[in-house]
Amino acid sequence: MDGIVSSKSLTAEWFAMQAKFEQKLNEFLDEKIHTDGEVAQVSSEVILAGGKRIRPILLLKSFEMAGGKDLDEVFPLAIAFELIHTATLVHDDIYDNAKTRRGVPTLHEKFGLAKAMIAGDWMFVQGFGLGGKFDEKVVEIVSQSCARIASAEYKQLDHILDTTTRPEDYLEIVQGKTAGPFSAACDVAAYLAKIPSKQREELARFGLELGMAFQLVDDLLDIRGDERMGKPRGADVYEGKMTLPLIHAITILHGQDQDELIEIIKKFDDSKFDRLIALLEQANSINYSEILIKNHAERALDCLAAFSDTDSKKLLGEIVEYAIDRII
Amino acid sequence: MDGIVSSKSLTAEWFAMQAKFEQKLNEFLDEKIHTDGEVAQVSSEVILAGGKRIRPILLLKSFEMAGGKDLDEVFPLAIAFELIHTATLVHDDIYDNAKTRRGVPTLHEKFGLAKAMIAGDWMFVQGFGLGGKFDEKVVEIVSQSCARIASAEYKQLDHILDTTTRPEDYLEIVQGKTAGPFSAACDVAAYLAKIPSKQREELARFGLELGMAFQLVDDLLDIRGDERMGKPRGADVYEGKMTLPLIHAITILHGQDQDELIEIIKKFDDSKFDRLIALLEQANSINYSEILIKNHAERALDCLAAFSDTDSKKLLGEIVEYAIDRII
Numbered sequence: 271m272d273g274i275v276s277s278k279s280l281t282a283e284w285f286a287m288q289a290k291f292e293q294k295l296n297e298f299l300d301e302k303i304h305t306d307g308e309v310a311q312v313s314s315e316v317i318l319a320g321g322k323r324i325r326p327i328l329l330l331k332s333f334e335m336a337g338g339k340d341l342d343e344v345f346p347l348a349i350a351f352e353l354i355h356t357a358t359l360v361h362d363d364i365y366d367n368a369k370t371r372r373g374v375p376t377l378h379e380k381f382g383l384a385k386a387m388i389a390g391d392w393m394f395v396q397g398f399g400l401g402g403k404f405d406e407k408v409v410e411i412v413s414q415s416c417a418r419i420a421s422a423e424y425k426q427l428d429h430i431l432d433t434t435t436r437p438e439d440y441l442e443i444v445q446g447k448t449a450g451p452f453s454a455a456c457d458v459a460a461y462l463a464k465i466p467s468k469q470r471e472e473l474a475r476f477g478l479e480l481g482m483a484f485q486l487v488d489d490l491l492d493i494r495g496d497e498r499m500g501k502p503r504g505a506d507v508y509e510g511k512m513t514l515p516l517i518h519a520i521t522i523l524h525g526q527d528q529d530e531l532i533e534i535i536k537k538f539d540d541s542k543f544d545r546l547i548a549l550l551e552q553a554n555s556i557n558y559s560e561i562l563i564k565n566h567a568e569r570a571l572d573c574l575a576a577f578s579d580t581d582s583k584k585l586l587g588e589i590v591e592y593a594i595d596r597i598i
Numbered sequence: 599m600d601g602i603v604s605s606k607s608l609t610a611e612w613f614a615m616q617a618k619f620e621q622k623l624n625e626f627l628d629e630k631i632h633t634d635g636e637v638a639q640v641s642s643e644v645i646l647a648g649g650k651r652i653r654p655i656l657l658l659k660s661f662e663m664a665g666g667k668d669l670d671e672v673f674p675l676a677i678a679f680e681l682i683h684t685a686t687l688v689h690d691d692i693y694d695n696a697k698t699r700r701g702v703p704t705l706h707e708k709f710g711l712a713k714a715m716i717a718g719d720w721m722f723v724q725g726f727g728l729g730g731k732f733d734e735k736v737v738e739i740v741s742q743s744c745a746r747i748a749s750a751e752y753k754q755l756d757h758i759l760d761t762t763t764r765p766e767d768y769l770e771i772v773q774g775k776t777a778g779p780f781s782a783a784c785d786v787a788a789y790l791a792k793i794p795s796k797q798r799e800e801l802a803r804f805g806l807e808l809g810m811a812f813q814l815v816d817d818l819l820d821i822r823g824d825e826r827m828g829k830p831r832g833a834d835v836y837e838g839k840m841t842l843p844l845i846h847a848i849t850i851l852h853g854q855d856q857d858e859l860i861e862i863i864k865k866f867d868d869s870k871f872d873r874l875i876a877l878l879e880q881a882n883s884i885n886y887s888e889i890l891i892k893n894h895a896e897r898a899l900d901c902l903a904a905f906s907d908t909d910s911k912k913l914l915g916e917i918v919e920y921a922i923d924r925i926i
Contacts, residue, residue: 365712384693392748398726399741413727420637420720
């Protein structure tokens, strides 16, 4: 997911904000390594191994666009979002048995299951420690979004290799897993900047639509293959994850073609990749995903219309474009 | 650890508070099952499978003793402590590969690794969601205590089968893992009841000393064997955990006896149990642990002297006595 923003098209403003965030994050981790020792050190290895920092930058730039004055006020919350996100990645990697993350060995590969799991717990604790310093509304938005990630992960597990999965199941999973946290980042930023509720709703919806587009692109690239994803093509299919192109194709195809597709999904290996693509193309499923992505991206951009033109708004618009850039 | 309070000696006041807590906990979980679905349902299975609720009752009774008026104000925090505690148990059970917890199959045995891990994460999230509604000081106490649990677990892992482990390493682990959370429960209660800082310190120290006694009893019973522990004798020795009696005996014994003890610890199985006990008795290590436990218990009781006599104070004193009851 983290490779999604193609670096060739990022502007200087993005990199400036990323650098500022990186500095704050490093300061925070240095202090924690001092107080918490090894668990903080191990956690830092994955936190600092890369990652585009989409969630924190969304939060920071949304806060700016919404007229928030003191960016230092919200940096702790931006760090909280990145820590909680990384905690979920570390735990996901354990049960997905992933070997690498952000180009380096996963924590459980390097330090074993126990230390990886506790490092994830520690990141949750630190994230909530930072988030808990804000008022009750912020805590509610963050904890609800995290609870929905857990619910969505359960739903995703329940649909592994389930070829009767419906598009609405998939969209609900994506909404909980990715679009929800994106939306929460924008929503807390709007809340803390104290903008009128109509504008706050637009900003939260911007995050939601961007998040949907973001995950749809990710899932499409898994099938189309993209060296910048940092994982082999078809990894989701291997794991039995029912992504939209597969669900769509099962619905559209019938008879022998449908049977063959289901068989390929249930017993997938790379030798079946070309035939899988042929069937998805026959059902026009890749095109269908692309259209949906563009719709979500357009709706995200529409939400920005509620705000006057600023550099921050321009950057948020650019994030949408970059997110869908690679599928065009 | 949860079997430590021997039910034969509990008073009606304890059971009354436990029943009230159980009701609030059930209400909370019912609501969450409604909103979060399966992950809340799975989590409830272990949360409601038993457990003496030591941490929440410590918090509630400390709040009462400190003159706190509205118990309803602190129930959410009491629930938070129990959820966070259960989250750590669920994750510990995964990497300890435990088969049962509170008399029922562990979550990972019943639902698989992924769902168990996410259920633990969900409990953390809910715990922090509840705790985050309190002010910054409460959040700081809770999150620092959780971070110290993680650090202590790392230290414990680093000392598995390390026969050079020192008593101070062991005491540091116990302080972070058990005494810290006990102390945090008492400390937040004192803070929210707004008592003078001198009394607050005494209450926090009460929790710390009780927690130390509590874990020392637990570790001693692992070696002495106790059917109420709900696990086979010597389980800690099997797992390579260096508890105080072992550390003490390695220090006291020398020559062949020391070599033999180290050999038994490194390649432990139940056939070596009697010889292990003989060596521990030769070194007077069980007696040493018992003395330490009594010292911590006495210091805990001393801390209560700072408070006037009330039913709550009486109950807190009884908890100390019950905690050490089984080793006498």
